[in-house]
Amino acid sequence: MAGYKLLRRLEIIIHILDAYPYTSKEDLKHKLERDYELQLTNRTLERDFKALETDFSIGLQYDASKNGYVLDKQDRKRIQSFFKYVELVHLGELFKESLEDFELLREKVVLEDSAKFKGIQHIKPLLLAIKKRKAIAFVYENYTHKTLNSYKIFPLQIREYANRWYVIGVPRGEDHIRTFGLDRMQQLQSKEEVHHHLESYETQLQKFHSVVGLNYNAAEKVERVLLAVTLRQFKYLNSLPLHHSQFLAHKREDGRMELSYHVIPNYELKMQLLKMGPEIEILQPSWLRKEIKTSLQDNLKQYKHEK
Template sequence: MSDYKVLKRLNCVAQLIKFHPNISKKQLLERLRHDYDLEVAERTFERDKNILESDFGITITYNHKSRGYILDDNEESLNQFFKFAQFAAMAEIYQNGIKDYKSFQKWVLPEDSSGFTGVQHFKKLIQAISTKHKISFQKENYYGGTKKTYTVSPLCLKEYANRWYLIAVVDGESEIKNFGIDRLSQIEIKNTKSLKIENFKKQLKQYDEVVGLNYTESKNNYPEKIILKAHNNQLKYLRSLPIHKSQICIDGKANDWGHATYLLKPNYEFEIQILKLGNMVEVLEPLWFREKIKKHISEMYNMYN
């Protein structure tokens, strides 16, 4: 799927159906034409549906009752596809932008990432992962100002907070670790086979239970139901940018307060996300987590008092 135009069209189709469930074919084709400047024939749409299902695991079904299209509830496949499409779109933007750099600088305002390095490692890391070969590298310790050499079995790459991490198993160890790729240097693909990712699926699954990377620091070693009281206006933002894939938002009446629920292991990253929402949310349950957030707020208040 190297064709940017095809991938862009697939992304637009999936986005429209996700945010406008039960949209009719006529409405969908009109929105593609008016909102995205895409002329899509009915036959092309049917072909796109097949590509989304066969290549990306995204199934579009026709609801005979509403006479419109809906996406099957596979949030993980959908999010992975949107991320892939985002990478492709950025690649196209940068490719076109370089041809007219002055215009590109005026029109595109990327996040300041001057302190982030490591993107140049993507190709080599993905090559090692796909061919199942071990790698060695030096990792810099920012606090100690030291470097240490590792040989690892690379398993996958994970993104969090606009940074990328290599998930790997260090030689001689049995637990997965994450390494910020911006701290890596002298990466070398070894001529030895790596450990199989299938043997670490249970460990990797733990990332699904937390926000971010730290799955060992929660108070209880199991996912808990977190209930937030949230203003209806805030729920709109939460829906557009979920904190965690388990998030469920329920609107309150009129302009009142609703609820957002999560099933996860609360860690520091999740606490930070809650605190960022300020007075638009209130933790209701569990009590221990409510008290922890309350303590953070009290300590911050005392600093300014």
């Protein structure tokens, strides 16, 4: 896998091509040198292009009519995953360089408090189990019912959402995948039992691409969700999209922007919409518009009687 310096170059190259489609090799080298003080030969640039394709499955398309390169639109999900990976590498490098001055790091780089979060130690054995298709056993705490239950699952993926880590897996003897929070897992053990047909769950895993967060119901379907958002909120959503399917559908005469999504409208999506309050209006589908309206009205009732 790519080293830190190469990762930084690849990240910059993607950013440039994302901002300036159909950039030629000469223009790309010029921007790298002028804006980032990186001097690359044609041979090095070719190796970087090859690394993007080989290590991260991100393709660059050459358009002869425009004499430039453009990112493959089909690779958008991979590009987003790549940026997340690079972000984690950057943080790791930062912490590594700051080990000799931890107090300075603690004071000047303020991260969200996750001191009480448990479960990070499970990531490595889970990744090994995924790689080897082996089962894992653990005791799982149910916060709602205040119970402890034993599970044996075949892990498929590890996912992060809202600064928490989860493992997606198939419980032994079942046909549907389930999500488990790493912070609720205890006494994790790797088992020798191997599952040879994990590919059959790929269709279920793909549904996570159609939701915000990690909650989906197999009976629900993907729908077009259309929002009218204020210009201020649009700037936030443009820099940090609510979902990877987000795109600008229309600029309205009242100054608001219409954003379109193709998602399964789950609980997490509804909570995100409610958090934006008066900055947005749900236009479609009509049932979701009514549901959010009812939630807002119920919320307002709690403030009916001033103290």
